[in-house]
Amino acid sequence: MKYEAVVIGGSAGGLDALEIILTALPADFPGAVATVIHISPDSDNYMIGYLDRRCRVTVKEAEDKEMIQPGRVYMAPPNYHLLINSDRSLMLSAEPRVNYSRPAVDPLFETAADAVGPRLIGVLLSGANQDGSRGLRRIQENGGLTIVQSPETTRAPQMVQAARAACSVDHVLSPEAIGTLINRLFG
Amino acid sequence: METDIQESRDIEIDLLLEAVFRKYGHDFRDYIRVHVKRRIDHRMRVSGCNHISEMQHRILYDRRFFETFLQDFSINVTELFRDPSFYLAVRREVAPVLKTHPHIKIWHAGCATGEEVYSMAILLREEGLSQKARIYATDYHPAVVQQARAGIYPIDMMKEYTGNYQKSGGRRSFADYYRADYDSVIFDRSLRDGVIFADHNLVTDGVFGDMHMIVCRNVLIYFNRNLQHRVIRLFIDSLLPGGFLCLGKKESLRFTGCDHLFETVSDSEKIFKKRLFDSGDRIRRDQ
Numbered sequence: 239m240k241y242e243a244v245v246i247g248g249s250a251g252g253l254d255a256l257e258i259i260l261t262a263l264p265a266d267f268p269g270a271v272a273t274v275i276h277i278s279p280d281s282d283n284y285m286i287g288y289l290d291r292r293c294r295v296t297v298k299e300a301e302d303k304e305m306i307q308p309g310r311v312y313m314a315p316p317n318y319h320l321l322i323n324s325d326r327s328l329m330l331s332a333e334p335r336v337n338y339s340r341p342a343v344d345p346l347f348e349t350a351a352d353a354v355g356p357r358l359i360g361v362l363l364s365g366a367n368q369d370g371s372r373g374l375r376r377i378q379e380n381g382g383l384t385i386v387q388s389p390e391t392t393r394a395p396q397m398v399q400a401a402r403a404a405c406s407v408d409h410v411l412s413p414e415a416i417g418t419l420i421n422r423l424f425g
Numbered sequence: 426m427e428t429d430i431q432e433s434r435d436i437e438i439d440l441l442l443e444a445v446f447r448k449y450g451h452d453f454r455d456y457i458r459v460h461v462k463r464r465i466d467h468r469m470r471v472s473g474c475n476h477i478s479e480m481q482h483r484i485l486y487d488r489r490f491f492e493t494f495l496q497d498f499s500i501n502v503t504e505l506f507r508d509p510s511f512y513l514a515v516r517r518e519v520a521p522v523l524k525t526h527p528h529i530k531i532w533h534a535g536c537a538t539g540e541e542v543y544s545m546a547i548l549l550r551e552e553g554l555s556q557k558a559r560i561y562a563t564d565y566h567p568a569v570v571q572q573a574r575a576g577i578y579p580i581d582m583m584k585e586y587t588g589n590y591q592k593s594g595g596r597r598s599f600a601d602y603y604r605a606d607y608d609s610v611i612f613d614r615s616l617r618d619g620v621i622f623a624d625h626n627l628v629t630d631g632v633f634g635d636m637h638m639i640v641c642r643n644v645l646i647y648f649n650r651n652l653q654h655r656v657i658r659l660f661i662d663s664l665l666p667g668g669f670l671c672l673g674k675k676e677s678l679r680f681t682g683c684d685h686l687f688e689t690v691s692d693s694e695k696i697f698k699k700r701l702f703d704s705g706d707r708i709r710r711d712q
Contacts, residue, residue: 302646303653303680318675323459330675331460332502332643349459352431 241383241423242357243306243322244269245350247343247373249276249365251393255413256363257289260311262417265294269359269424270306272320272328272350274341276365279317286313302330314341321349337369347373356381359423361416363387365397371404378405383423385409385416437477438465444481449491451565452628453498455652464497492568499566500647501537504585505578506544507642508674509592514694515545516594519638519669520552528557529637532663534627535644536562539573540586544593545640546616547602551595555619561633563625574622576612580605627656633663642695643673650680657683661699670697 246256252275260271277285283299290297293311300312300320305327314320318330319341336342343362347370350358360377362370364387378384384407389395391412401407411419438461442454453461465477472490474480483490506512523529536542542562549555564570578586587599603610625633627644639660645653660670661683670687672695678684687697 301679302675302677303650315675321459321463323457329457329459330646331500332646332673333463333500334502345463349463352462353459355428 239268239424240357241269241359243350243354244271244359244361244420245322245346245373245377246271246273246361246363247275247347247365247370247397248273248363248387249339249343249367249369249394249397251364252276252397253285254364255387255392255416257292258413259361259417259420260289260293260295260297262414262421263293263295264421266309267295267421267424268308269420270308270326271295271311272300272306272314272322272346273311274314274320274343274346276339276341276343276367276369277316279340281316289313300328300330302328304328314346316341319345321345322353323349324353326353337367339367339369343370344373348376351376351380351382354382358382359385359420361385361387361420362398362401363413364392364394366394367396368400370397371400374401374407375405378408383408385411385419387416388412434477437481438462441465441477441481441484444485445491445494448485449495450629451495451498451626455628455649455655456498456647457649460647468494468497495566496568499537499564499569500643501569502643503537503540504582504589505540506586506589506593506595507541508694509589509594511642511671511674511694511696512544512548512593514691514696515548515671516552518690518696520548520554522667522669523554523558523637524552526557526637529554529559530635531558531560531638531640532633532636533560533562534625534633534639534641534660536564536570536573536622538569538578539576539622540578541640541642542573542620543576543602543612543616544590546620547590547595548593549619550616551597558619560620561636562620562622563633565624565626565628567624570622570624574617576614576617577609578612580608580610583610627659628652632659635665636663636668637665638669638671639664640671642671643676645672645676653681654683657681661686664699666699666701668699670699671695672697 297311321329386398590599690696
C-alpha cells in the first residue's frame with residue numbers, strides 16, 4: 239500500500255467537513271488518521287464521542303506516548319499540540335500557541351511530514367486563518383499527497399486559500415469527494 | 426526529505442545533545458526526539474545558522490548563545506490556577522488529608538516562572554495549612570527560578586487568572602493577594618514565607634526526601650519512556666508512603682511501568698497516591 243497515514247486540519251467549519259470525511263471510511267480502514275481542529279481551551283470531549291458513534295472507524299482523543307494504529311482516528315485535545323514521532327508514537331505538547339492556536343495544525347503536519355514522508359496524505363479544511371499552510375507545504379516537500387477542501391464548500395475559505403498560495407496543492411475537492419479519494423488511495 | 430538526509434540530521438542532533446551535556450551538564454538526550462527537533466529548528470531559523478553542526482560550534486564556544494538555546498528547551502507556558510478543576514480537586518481530596526499531619530512538605534518540580542507555586546501557596550493559606558507547610562519550588566533553569574522567586578506577572582493576565590481562581594474554589598477577592606504596579610502585579614511577599622526556590626534538574630539531580638506531595642505538571646510529556654520511568658522512580662523515592670503525586674491533565678503513569686505503585690485519587694485531574702506497602706516492588710528492587 240502506498241499510504242500509511244492521513245493528517246487532517248481545520249478551523250471554523252472544519253468539524254462539519256471532518257464528519258463527512260470520517261463517516262466515509264470503512265471499519266477496516268487500513269490507515270491511521272490524526273486530526274487537529276481548532277477548539278477552545280475549555281471545550282469538553284463531546285465532539286469525540288459524537289464522531290465515534292457516527293463513524294465506523296474508532297474516533298478517540300490522542301493520548302501522550304500512544305502508538306498510532308490503522309483504523310483509528312486521533313483527535314488533538316484542547317490546549318495541547320499534537321505531534322507525531324518517527325517511531326509512530328504520538329506526543330502532546332504544551333508549547334506556546336502557534337498561529338494563535340493550541341492545538342495548531344502546523345505542528346502536526348510538519349512532524350507527520352518528517353515522520354511519515356511520502357506515505358502521508360495531508361488534508362486541510364475550512365477555516366478563517368492561515369494555520370496549516372506551512373505544514374501542508376512541508377508534506378509536499380517530503381513527497382506526501384496534499385488535498386484541500388474546495389473553497390466554495392467551506393464556511394471560511396481563508397485557510398485553504400493561504401495553503402494554495404503556499405504550495406501547489408494536488409487536489410481541491412468537496413468533503414464528500416475527499417472521503418471517496420482517501421478510500422480509493424487506501425483501497 | 427530523503428531518508429539519507431534525515432539520517433545525517435539525526436546524527437547531528439545526537440552530537441549536539443552530547444556536546445551540550447558534556448560542556449554544560451544539561452542532559453536532553455532522553456527528551457522526545459520530535460520535540461528536540463522542533464526546538465532546534467526554531468533556534469536555527471531565528472539565529473540564521475545553516476546547519477545543526479554550525480549551531481553546535483556556537484553553543485560550545487559562546488555561553489550566551491547556549492543560554493538562549495537553554496531557554497528554548499524550557500517550556501514556560503503556565504498560568505495562575507491553570508486547570509482550575511485540578512485545584513478544586515486538591516482542596517477537596519488532598520487538603521483534608523494534609524490537615525491530619527503536624528507539618529507538610531510539598532515539592533513543585535519544574536515550577537517554571539512560579540505561577541502554579543503561588544496558586545498552591547494561596548490554596549494552602551485558605552485551607553489553613555500555610556503555617557505548617559513548606560514548598561520546595563524547583564526548575565533546571567536558574568533564570569526561570571529567579572523569575573519565580575520575584576513573583577511579578579503581567580497585569581493584563583489578571584482577568585483570566587481571577588476567573589481561574591474563582592473556578593478553583595477560591596473564596597476571597599483575588600486582588601487581596603497582589604498589588605498592581607504599572608503593567609505588572611507583584612504577589613504578596615508573605616505568600617513566599619514557606620517557599621524555598623532552588624535549581625534542580627530532574628534528569629541529573631537526586632532525591633528530595635520525605636515529601637507529602639509532589640506537583641509536576643506538563644513536564645514528563647517532553648521525556649521519552651525511559652526518562653519518564655527514571656523520574657517517576659525519583660518521585661517514588663522522594664514521597665512518603667501515602668504521599669500524593671500530581672501530574673498534568675494529559676499525562677499518565679500508564680507507560681512508566683510504575684502505575685502499580687500508586688492508587689488513583691482523581692483520574693481526570695491526574696492525582697495519585699503512593700501505596701503504603703508494595704511487596705512486589707521491594708522484591709523487584711532487590712534483584
